[in-house]
Amino acid sequence: MNKLIEREKITSKKEKPDPSSLGFGKYFTDYMFVMDYEEEKGWHHPRLTPYAPIMLDPSSSVFHYGQAVFEGLKAYRTEDGRVLLFRPEQNIKRLNRSCQRMSMPPLDEELVLEALTQLVELEKEWVPREKGTSLYIRPFVIATEPSLGVKASKNYTFMIVLSPVGSYYGDQLQPINIYVEDEFVRAVNGGVGNAKTSGNYAASLQAQQKANELGYDQVLWLDAIEKKYAEEVGSMNIFFVINGEVVTPALSGSILSGITRASAIELIRSWGIPVREEKISIDDIYAASARGELTEVFGTGTAAVVTPVGELNIHGRTVIVNDRQIGEISKKLYQTITDIQLGKVKDPFHWTVEV
Incomplete structure (x- = not known):
């Protein structure tokens, strides 16, 4: 497999950014991986090449009809200097599910894992060591056929x-405030809400801007039909702790199947805490809070891992969660997942892959 991937050497390396001011997605490493698709050839010419701008025809399909999918995962530096990936095979499987939904050709999952591993191995010195840092990995596929006909592209990169x-949120365990969006909708069952496609995120920006102007960090989307049932937050899946049980919206076809979400459910159940995946109305959430039964709300996602929620704005009504403090389940979940990702504890689920 190694021999299939070409490697072009760079002439000079970039200066590494200050690890104390990385932010999110502002700096990029020396190399990237590229592979092409043509209908007659299939996927071909896999290569590691210097990070550089790409040239696309102005009529490339991606610009006009939105065939674009992506993934997000991370590489972590352990205390003893090793580099670990967290469940990369699940991200690759989800990438292919997104490709299928967007009428894009499937990728060889073994080759993608090999390419990803080789790229991270090549860029190991870019994996930061400071607490709370990591190397974010962004695989993506775009349609590149120069054509203005409304059809699936014949070429991809x-x-x-x-x-x-x-x-992602600065102070990682500082609870954030969430605005429940009841005007705009993100996705509908039968649409592309369960695909990680670029247009979903473009459609979320106006609601996110509104939430920010009102002083909230993120948007919680409701279902598109009744605007009644909780679905997901802009950058993460959502969980509620009610009467000692953990409740999270079921994967209905309009919700992204989060890798961290699945990991959280498996972990919480292994602790003997009940987890229910079901439709849950935002009015029931408000009622549970009024009864004093809503003890925690938290989100899960690759970027932030676990993020506690301290306040919800539900139809203009403020709900304070756990006195704006991180809850016990949120805290334990964050600690356990990050300890596994950083190789600090035994990985009983075999989730990590060493580079």
């Missing part, structure tokens, strides 16, 4: 770029 990052 698959790429992987890397970016050293800090915590």
Whole structure:
């Protein structure tokens, strides 16, 4: 497999950014991975090449009809200097599910894992060591056929770029405030809500801007039909702790199947805590809070891992969660997942892959 991937050497290396001010997705490493697709050839010419701008025809399908999918995962530096990936095979499987939904050709999952591993191995010195930092990995596929006909493209490019990052929300365990969006909708069952496609995120920006102007960090989307049931937050899946049980919206076809979400459910159940995946109305959440039964709310996602929620704005009504403090389940979940990702504890689920 190694021999299939070409490697072009760079002439000079970039200066590494200050690890204390990385932010998220602002800096990029020396190399990237690129592979091309043509209908007659299939996927071909996999290569590691210097990070550089790409040239696309102005009529490339991606610009006009939105065939673009992506993934996000991370590489972590352990205390003894090793580099670990967290469940990369699940991200690759989800990438292919997104490709299928967007009428894009599937990728060889073994080759993608090999390419990803080789790229991270090549860029190991970019994996930061400071607490709360990691190397973010962004695989993506775009349609590149120069054509203005409304149809699936015959040409595609698959790429992987890397970016050293800090915590997504700054102080990682500081509870955030969430605005429940009841005007705009994100996705509908039968649409593309369960695909990680670029247009989903473009459609979320106006609601996110509104939430920010009102002083909230993120948007919680409701279902598109009744605007009644909780679905997901802009950058993460959502969980509620009610009467000692953990409740999270079921994967209905309009919700992204999060890798961290699945890991959290498996972990919480292994602790003997009940987890229910079901439709849950936002009014029931408000009622549970009024009864004093809503003890925690938290989100899960690759970027932030676990993020506690301290306040919800539900139809203009403020709900304070756990006195704006991180809850016990959120805290334990964050600690356990990050300890596994950083190789600090035994990985009983075999989730990590050493580079």
